[in-house]
Amino acid sequence: MNMKNLGLTDRFIQESTQYSNLFIGRVSSQSKNIYKVLTEHGEMTAEISGKFLYSVKDPSEFPAVGDFVMVDRNDSTKGIGIIHHVLTRKSVFTRKAAGKKEELQVVAANIDTVFICMSLNNDFNLRRLERYLSIAWDSGAIPVVVLTKSDLCTEIEQRLNEVASVAIGVDVYVTTSTSDDGYQALKSYLTNGQTAAFIGSSGVGKSTLINCLLGQTVMDTSGIRNDDKGRHTTTRRELIMIEGTGVVIDTPGMRELGIMSADLTKSFADIDDLAATCKFNDCTHKNEPNCAVQKAIKDGMLSAERLESYRKLIKETKYEGLNSKMIEKEKLNSLFSEMGGIKNAKKFLKEQQKKKRR
Incomplete structure (x- = not known):
């Protein structure tokens, strides 16, 4: 091998x-x-x-x-x-473990690309997509949105516009099990030993996509039930080699995606950019005068639902009351907590650089 x-x-x-x-x-x-x-x-x-x-x-x-x-x-x-x-992970997609308080569950490690799969029928949910994107950016891998089951959707253009409004700077692909046009484009992410993880709810077609990439039926597949809840065909995470290219990781469907760490500066870059032009640096985007975020909502450039989703994720990740720079500092402090915080980490790195020059 x-x-x-x-x-x-x-x-x-x-x-x-x-x-x-x-x-x-x-x-x-x-x-x-x-x-x-x-x-x-x-x-x-x-x-x-x-x-x-x-x-x-x-x-x-x-x-x-x-x-x-x-x-x-x-x-x-x-x-x-x-x-x-x-060995030290280069990237890791995690979520809050179900039923556990403050405990991380590793979904997949050492991935280059996260294929976030969402079907274009009744499973379509922008707020859930925002959660996936926030964790994916934080993982260290590159997120790609894969919209499945386009043959079951009559409003594809509208759906694409909605996805584009939240998947900022992210590649988006449309696929269907009745054609190979969509999944062929995914092969470009799997060259030279690259690893891609397929993430999404149950029944959205992750296993079907992997079978298409493999060129054979390896993974069991099943659709979405009449109540629009997916059937769990993948019961555990599994890494599969695609001969001559790279590696894919199939994951069980996740109906709930608890967040403990997220990169909101990328997944909500539009709100972050608007916030930078607010009159006050600590603007909460509620009742302050000259709030650029509230103005964008009033002008129809930003949805109130997206702002509410942003607030919810900030609260969930314990970044409430912090601006983007403070959030990054908080994440670094958490990352280097065992070294006594970011100040000690920076001091350590400087000492290491001095030793190299000697």
């Missing part, structure tokens, strides 16, 4: 040299505490080591589909492999 086609980069190879007598693999699926890991010699079953289990401080640190891991063997001839380390 060509590991480069599996997404292995020089950066992961370099990091792997820290661990002697171990081999690189990539997690392709997980079922409870058992993992499937792809190595240069094929797929094998693995579990995490006792030491790893003891050292984990947060569930999001456990191996997830898409992770590159260091294992004690590279084939299954001598039994189950043992995962000792997870």
Whole structure:
């Protein structure tokens, strides 16, 4: 198996040299505490080591589909492999774990593109799309919107205009299971070992798209029920290689998408740009004079629903009362919390740069 086609980069190879007598693999699926890991010699079953289990401080640190891991063997001839380390993720799509307070669930790791799939029938929901985009931008991957089931929609142009109003700076594609015109364009994102994750509600056609890209029926498919709720055909995350190109990750449908971290400066760039021209820097866009955001709503350039969605996500991500610069600072402080915040992190980086010059 060509590991480069599996997404292995020089950066992961370099990091792997820290661990002697171990081999690189990539997690392709997980079922409870058992993992499937792809190595240069094929797929094998693995579990995490006792030491790893003891050292984990947060569930999001456990191996997830898409992770590159260091294992004690590279084939299954001598039994189950043992995962000792997870290599540093270059990107990670997460959501708030269902039923858990302040706990992250890793949906997919080390992805280059997030295909956000939404059907053009009654599943169509701009507010949900805004949530997906906010998390996708925050993941470190590039979001792409894929609108499915165009054959079931009679207002495609109107829907596209609505999507364009919230998917700012994002590529948008229209697909249907009755034609291959749409999905063919997605292949350009899967060259040279690139990894794409398919995200969306149940029944929107993620598995159908993957089957089209594979050129064969590998994933079970099912439509949306009469009550417009999708059937869960994908029950777990799974990484699949597309021969000669890249990797796709199929994910179970998510009817709820709890957010703990999001990049609102990109997903709501229009509101951010308008806010910069408000009279007051700390404008709440409610009753202040000369509010550019409220003026845009009055002039029909911005919907009140989009502003309300923005406020809701700010509250959910605990960024309430902060402007865009303050939000970025808050995210950096959270990122470097173990180092004592962004000030200590900057100090650490400066010291490291001085050592390199010596």
